Amino acid sequence: MNRSHVVPAVDLAVAVLAIGLAALCWARGLQTTDLPATGDYPAYTATRYVAPWLFLAGVLVTGAGLAVIDAVARLLRPARARADRIGPR
Numbered sequence: 001m002n003r004s005h006v007v008p009a010v011d012l013a014v015a016v017l018a019i020g021l022a023a024l025c026w027a028r029g030l031q032t033t034d035l036p037a038t039g040d041y042p043a044y045t046a047t048r049y050v051a052p053w054l055f056l057a058g059v060l061v062t063g064a065g066l067a068v069i070d071a072v073a074r075l076l077r078p079a080r081a082r083a084d085r086i087g088p089r
Contacts, residue, residue, distance in 0.1 A: 004078065011071035015064040022060035029053030 029050045037043040 004074070008071035008074045011067045011074070015067040015071070018060045018064035018067065022057040022064070025053045025057035025060065029057060 029052075031048045031050060033046045033048070035044045035046060
């Protein structure tokens with residue numbers, strides 16, 4: 001495997017890792033609390049959004065998207081260079 005295929009493979013591995021970490025951060029960013037029924041008040045489930053975890057999840061998804069774009073660009077670059085050398089048909 002030459003170097004021109006290693007960098008896109010690493011980009012894609014980083015993207016998969018970033019998506020996995022984003023899912024974990026998103027799960028940490030949503031905290032639910034179950035409140036039991038007391039007296040006249042019904043049971044209630046409260047959801048708290050923790051902004052730093054949700055922001056980190058967004059940053060990781062953005063980084064994963066950029067890594068995928070970079071990998072695709074690096075894979076298509078040699079084909080485009082060959083087409084430019086050959087010229088228009």
